[in-house]
Amino acid sequence: MKNAVGREIPEKIAGLENIKLYQGEFAYQPEGNCRGKKIRVGKPGADKVLASIDEAIEKTGLKDGQTISFHHHLRNGDYLLKMVMEKIAAKGIKDITVASSSLSPCHDFLVDYIEDGTVTALETSGLRGALGKYLTKNPGKLKKPVIIRSHGGRARAIEAGELKIDVAFMGAPTCDHLGNATGKQGKSAFGSMGYAMIDAACADQVVMITDNLIDGFVYPYSIPQTQVDYVVAVEEIGDPEGIASGAIRLTKSPTQLLMAEYAAEVMEKTGYLKQGFSMQLGSGGASLAAAKFIREKMEAKDIKGSFGIGGATGIFTEMLKDDLFEVCYDAQTFDTTAIESIKENPRHLEVSASFYANPWNASPIVNALDVVILSATEVDVDFNVNVITDSNGTLMGASGGHSDTAAGAKLSIIVVPLIRGRLPMIRDHVQNVVTPGESIDVIITDRGIAINPKRQDLIAKLKDSKLPIKTIQELQEMAYEFVGKPEEIPVSQEDKDIIAVVEYRDGTIIDLIRKPLI
């Protein structure tokens, strides 16, 4: 069966139920109700604080075949997933599904637990490093393909009951004895706990693990005590160096800056850079650097924006501080400057992944976006975008909020160099589709800008500009002139070689990642 981006999807995939094909951005109409949390009774005088992670695992009654979840706010500095998995493995518990909101290179150790059968399934936004390479080469090691979800798609799957979490283990930079937790204080502070909020609200049991258990009360809290079953204190939940970078600086790369300038120019010339506009910038070099040029234009024309969405960085929170924007909605805080901002600035709001991007609530904030600027690992002539696999078909990225913001925003811009190394970045068909071309309006490269033909309005507005407007085919030709056309990467067509399923944000299947035959 072919889906709406032309990908062949088999009727049955081992380990997956209820396969639905991607039919278009808002084509699928769900029915039914959200899933409720398991009922529990909190008793007067009960003490939630346990002595160890071991004790917490025992209290939750975690057993073979269950699903546990983690958030990725500790990013590449995360110690927690490893601490918990070591205890689970030592107890001989097998067949665990790990549903982390994302996975970083620090989670490469999962390979060992997959090998010994402790972990048999992964559901995540992304995965990279040695784990990505291992799963790409060994599709049969898990009992079902990895499920790749966008940030909004994960919140949706949890709230709709498609991803049922038995126990959520959560790293909390500060927590009190009742379980109220925040990410804004403590030595491991990472800012917003947006991705943990959905797990806390929906998981059957929640274990808060903190390296700053305080005697008083946490206020304001990110996660309320009403959702927390147990609290465990440990020495360290993560390595501050890996959790948040120091202030993220603007790229110095002239190519990235050129694309960033083009992006700001496109926003201005298409009329989206206007009073009260809203935006989100991806965390790539060029998308983030667009802030510099957007800021210059806003100051020159005395434009005030309405809101920005984070992945918050200092580059944006400085604009917030300087009143260039009214509000920042933040589900994930990237650098130390932004962490300071969410602590100090009342207009910097912590929001859940569902508030951010869940397509199945009344109004995720992405739906109100005017402009989003995003990176890509590659794009194709149909404007489809890949951010999950590299040019050899190896898992190395994350779906993140890419398809969520692209579907929501009125103007979705991709910035990608025309050539990386010796490879053209505009393919006939991307290796894997994460965001469908129908969501993408403009692709900006260092050598020219292509506008999706479905946006004739944008083509008309930009035709007399000084910007280097080309067709996507012209850009592809230009890239071929430099580096030639690369050979396609052959992939196995056997069902047993399906490495991962890429869900669109509504849970339909937009693509399968198959084992590359190289």
Added chain:
Amino acid sequence: MIDPKTKLRRTMMFVPGNNPKMINSADTYGADSLMFDIEDSIAVTEKDTARLLVAEALKSIKFKSETVVRINHPTQTPFGMDDLKVILPAKPDLIRLPKLECIEELNLVTAEIERVEKENGWEEGTIRIIAAIESVKGLYNVREMCKHPRMVAIALGAEDFIANIKTNRTKTGIELYFARSEILMAARDAEIQCLDTVFSDVKDMAGFEHEVSNSRDMGFDGKSVIHPKQITEVHRLYTPTDIQIKKALKVLDAYEDAQKNHKGVLAVDGKMIDGPIVVRAQRVVDQAIAAGVNVEEKREQA
């Protein structure tokens, strides 16, 4: 065809000839000319690599900007003439000669260019020369050398020059004042272009603006640049302001009207207009058009 002697050369960007990534992306930043260097930025052990790489790049990449190759000195180094043998068949628009000191050097290089032009059946004058004055000896011979028929532009190479006169670069530029003036006069006398030396502190954009404004006001046609971010700045400084453009348009319109209607003395905004003012106004409008300004729109607003 664009006259190589009057072509717009506000910016000439230096690109190290041994860096494929920089060569590949060189013409995405909008410089009027690209100068691929196989001289000072290339170590002695890398000369052959750089020269082959630049030649291959010229043959296989369609650069939008004018292409220039700075070769090693033809007589003072053992590399210069070998550079020409590899580079000329790749047909750059210009050869840039460093440390030019006497007319014989120009004649030597020109003979080689002519030989290659004939060999390939190219029109004579296909490949022109821009040279840099980097010594007192060169400065003393600059008038004669500027008049050489292959020459389209002369430049100042400050670093070697100030070493030669035993001083340092200063913020005021006093140490280069004489050399800049002398080279500029020689260029104007010979009716070729004149480009200013590089400004090497890429972080100091205020200092850069100051230097570019000064050399522009002296009369230089453009600036050698070493970083893409300097390009936008030079182009901005070399684009006439709205006020200048509108005033120039008024002058030209009044002049045209006077010509048509056989008026004698003419005045714009109470000021008398004579020949040189008309010439200057035409230059402002030409610069604006070259910089991509919509002059007709300005005329309507004027």
